[in-house]
Structures are given as structure tokens and as C-alpha cells.
Amino acid sequence: EIVLTQSPGTLSLSPGERATLSCRASQSVGSSYLSWFQQKPGQAPRLLIYGTSNRATGIPDRFSGSGSGTDFTLTISRLEPEDFAVYYCQQSASSPPAFTFGPGTKVDLK
Amino acid sequence: QVQLQESGPGLVKPSETLSLTCTVSGGSVTRGSYFWNWIRQPAGKGLEWVGYISYRGDTNYSPSLKSRVSISAATSKNQFSLNLSSVTAADTAVYYCARVGRTTVTAGPDNYYHFYNMDVWGKGTTVTVSS
Numbered sequence: 646e647i648v649l650t651q652s653p654g655t656l657s658l659s660p661g662e663r664a665t666l667s668c669r670a671s672q673s674v675g676s677s678y679l680s681w682f683q684q685k686p687g688q689a690p691r692l693l694i695y696g697t698s699n700r701a702t703g704i705p706d707r708f709s710g711s712g713s714g715t716d717f718t719l720t721i722s723r724l725e726p727e728d729f730a731v732y733y734c735q736q737s738a739s740s741p742p743a744f745t746f747g748p749g750t751k752v753d754l755k
Numbered sequence: 756q757v758q759l760q761e762s763g764p765g766l767v768k769p770s771e772t773l774s775l776t777c778t779v780s781g782g783s784v785t786r787g788s789y790f791w792n793w794i795r796q797p798a799g800k801g802l803e804w805v806g807y808i809s810y811r812g813d814t815n816y817s818p819s820l821k822s823r824v825s826i827s828a829a830t831s832k833n834q835f836s837l838n839l840s841s842v843t844a845a846d847t848a849v850y851y852c853a854r855v856g857r858t859t860v861t862a863g864p865d866n867y868y869h870f871y872n873m874d875v876w877g878k879g880t881t882v883t884v885s886s
Contacts, residue, residue, distance in 0.1 A: 646818060675868060680873065682873075689879055690873075690876060691876075701874060733802055735873070741813065742857075742871055743804070743815055746801060746802040746803070
């Protein structure tokens with residue numbers, strides 16, 4: 646089973662700053678199988694990025710994803726007030742697919 | 756536009772079976788390359804994938820829950836359901852149902868890969884395990 650770790654656990658930033666979130670897998674994950682989600686308090690998660698770098702429908706272009714192998718990154722170029730939330734990476738690399746989530750990174754207001 | 760809605764008891768006694776239903780509107784559980792999932796989240800903690808039933812009726816479960824989980828579909832009602840047996844307080848969580856769409860990209864002869872997009876979620880339902 647592939648285990649995902651995320652760092653940092655909490656990222657304290659101000660609006661307008663750049664956020665860089667890391668996701669590391671315990672073994673190599675094909676680029677098409679890595680996704681990122683955003684979750685705000687009291688809400689269901691929302692798909693942001695799939696296939697490492699593809700933005701989901703309606704996701705602003707300040708969100709971008711990159712990476713390969715075991716190391717993946719979600720970047721928020723300039724934080725907007727609505728971006729303060731918890732972010733999870735997810736992998737689905739097995740066949741048949743099975744999904745695992747990372748423990749999450751909280752982006753909060755500095 | 757596909758929408759998902761979870762329903763079921765909010766309180767379950769220890770050692771009993773937790774049963775939840777997800778009703779799908781605007782789409783079909785048997786059409787398209789979709790996987791119909793359950794994910795749970797204990798209060799203040801992260802997301803845990805529970806399992807899915809596919810559009811073909813195949814199931815796959817989290818290894819840590821496999822011995823206690825069953826997911827089935829009621830196609831005539833366009834619903835899918837979760838049964839989790841022998842529950843304990845550790846099963847207390849918000850339970851979400853979610854759709855995963857699969858897109859296949861062919862890169863050459865015998866060379867293909869998939870995208871799996873968990874793109875539609877229900878609002879979640881809270882289940883507490885307590886006597």
C-alpha cells in the first residue's frame with residue numbers, strides 16, 4: 646500500500662503570499678494518479694488538481710501542481726482570503742484503483 | 756449536473772452495523788466509467804477512503820476495513836450503500852459519498868494510463884457510535 650506524507654503540517658502565510666505544499670509517496674506514483682483536494686471547515690473536499698498538474702473544472706489558475714515519481718507539489722501563486730483551508734494529496738496508482746490520502750496541510754492566516 | 760446525498764442513522768450502537776445510502780441524481784450508477792465511493796473523516800482528522808462499487812458492480816475496499824465493509828448498489832433506485840459491521844467508537848466520523856470518473860488515455864499500442872477524478876461529493880453525514 647502506498648503511503649503519502651505531506652509537509653509542512655501547517656503553513657502560516659498572509660494573503661498575497663506564495664504557498665508551496667509538498668506530498669511525498671512511499672513508492673513511485675504515475676503522474677496521472679496524483680490529485681489534490683481543498684477542504685474548508687464544515688464542507689466536503691473539492692477536487693483542485695488531477696493527474697499531477699491538471700486543474701479541475703472552475704479552479705483558478707493561481708493553483709498549480711507539479712512533480713513526478715515520489716515527490717509532488719501544489720503551489721498557490723498568490724493566496725486569496727478564500728484559499729485558507731486544508732489541502733490533501735491523494736493517489737490512485739494501483740489496479741484496480743484504490744485511493745489513499747495524505748494527512749493534509751493546513752494553510753492558515755499568519 | 757450530478758449530485759450525491761447521503762442518508763442513514765446518525766447514531767449506531769457499538770458492535771452493530773452502520774448502514775448508509777447515497778442517492779445519485781442527475782446521473783446513473785450503471786452508466787459511464789464511474790466508481791462510487793465512500794470516504795470518512797473523524798472529527799478534526801484527515802480523510803480515509805473506505806471503498807467503492809464500480810459501474811460494472813465490482814467492489815474494492817480499504818485493506819484496513821475490508822473484513823467489515825460491504826458496498827452494494829440498488830440500480831433501480833440509483834443508489835449505493837455502505838454497510839460497516841461490528842462498529843466501535845473509532846468508526847465515529849463524517850461519512851461522504853463521492854464519484855470517481857475514469858478517463859483513459861492511449862499513448863501507443865499497449866500503452867495507456869488512466870486519470871481518476873474524485874470530482875463530485877455529497878455534503879456528508881455524521882455517524883456517532885455510542886450506546
